[in-house]
Amino acid sequence: MNPALVFEFVLLGAIWGASFLFMRLSVVDFGALPTAFVRVSVAAAFLLPILLWKREGGILLKHWKALFIVGLLNSAIPFACFSFALLAITTGLSAILNATVPLFGALVAWLWLKDRPNASRILGLVIGFAGIVALTSGKASFKPDAVSGIAPAWAVLACLLATLCYGIAASFTKRHLGGLPSMVTATGSQLGAVCGLALPALWLWPASNPGSTAWLAIVALGVLCTGVAYILYFRLIEQAGPARALTVTFLIPVFALIYGALLLGEAITPLMLGCGVVILCGTALSTGLVRLGWLSSAR
Template sequence: MSGAASSASAPASAAKPWLLDFVLLSAIWGASFLFMRVATVEFGALPTAALRVAIAALFLLPLLLWRGLGPDLLKHWKAVLVVGVLNSGIPFACFSFALLSITTGLSAILNATVPLFGAIVAWLWLKDRPHGSRIVGLAVGFVGVAMLAWDKASFKPDASGIAPGWAVLACLVATLCYGISASYAKRYLSGLPPLVTATGSQVGATLGLALPALWFWPAQAPSLQAWGALIAVGVLCTGVAYILYFRLIEHAGPARALAVTFVVPVFAVIYGALLLGEAVTGWMLLCGAVIVAGTALSTGLVKLWR
């Protein structure tokens, strides 16, 4: 993620394209929960996750080869494949499983804890110790997670056959994996072109999920709608989204790119309510606000007055 070294403030002339990339990426990643929900009902959790990364890999590989970055991928293939399992394979499988039981909006709100877990892992692993507002943010963020999880703490199966508590836990495992992979990439893949990391991670996730996906492949052929959702989440929400994300880092800086995580739940909640008829409760919105506030503080995007 060498693009993170670029200036955190975009010039005034680039403000408009930066804002467009920000809003577009937020909308695309918000839609990923909708597409995964549609696909996982027919494919199941593991096949959905495996096909998502396989489609993304097929989309990104030609771009990688066209840029002449194949040798870089071969040189760092072990570390890149590990990132793929941690950053895509396990999280996508966990979210696919969770979406069988909980709403897309709730999943997206829990996904907003990624920078929170990233800060914790960086503290413990890279010794990037938070101070002041960041410590307060960690506490506030975890209070928000506890409030939200408490509301879904039942481990009794619901109509889907899956207990909401396990679904929430799966989302948190996914966000923890995102946090671990970020520190792993910073330690072992610094300076590597972003397209190499993005492409190699999808290949690694595909290899890691291939056998489990075949084992749990659905007995009944999925519909064209489910296949369409998978193609959309693979090409648009993974392949194109990675390109937008790294371009946003390059043009606007990592701090503003990180703020996308806070806007994604807004789009996910809107998509879920309008297209899937999902209920949006006041408690869910309150907990989401607490989580976003805590995450913004813990990442240093917002600081308390002295």
């Protein structure tokens, strides 16, 4: 990649790493479902004028059913799950669990699209899931936390449900929305998420008005971490290819850990770092970004 693309690549990792910080600052005042709803609403409002300016609204309307499903799987459910999880676990831990998205994507593609991985990629799946087990073993308690009232195990499971949804969404998009302009998929999915979250979010809307910090954080979450991030991500896919764009997943936990430590006073433990490396190695192998020559041709 040329220097300009490298800058955009690092910038995207920094922006998506900040999404966990902004979710943490928002969810305490808003609650999980309202946080997710406002996030996708702001993102949709940001992306829709760009879509209309590009005159791609007709394409969106033609594929609205599939885009609605993608919106639920790729935004509504994951954003709500991560918001819920951040009430009980740290931003760093949730970001490391988010790094398993390509891992679940490879597993879903294998089971659904029959994209059978070679032996090297299967080894990556095993290593990645072993890293998840090791990382979350200390969070296996279903005893409610004294502060949040949420058991850490439920928070971890919520993160893993979110990453599984991302993996399903990737295969669904490949099967049903292949060839669509990237802005149509991005905007349509956010509009679908708005529709899916509207009623439950309004039902659970906080009784007291959230503070200014929460509002600023959630606007940044929608505009920067969703709207601008989508534009950068699709630019990377177009100019550097999907395989290279996918590697931004490896940068997100790094930035999230730094933000959490500096701005929220969260601890970075050796276990988190060690298991994070194991998960990222497994992810790199399972997606084919790294290949073991002596296993790559084996079936």
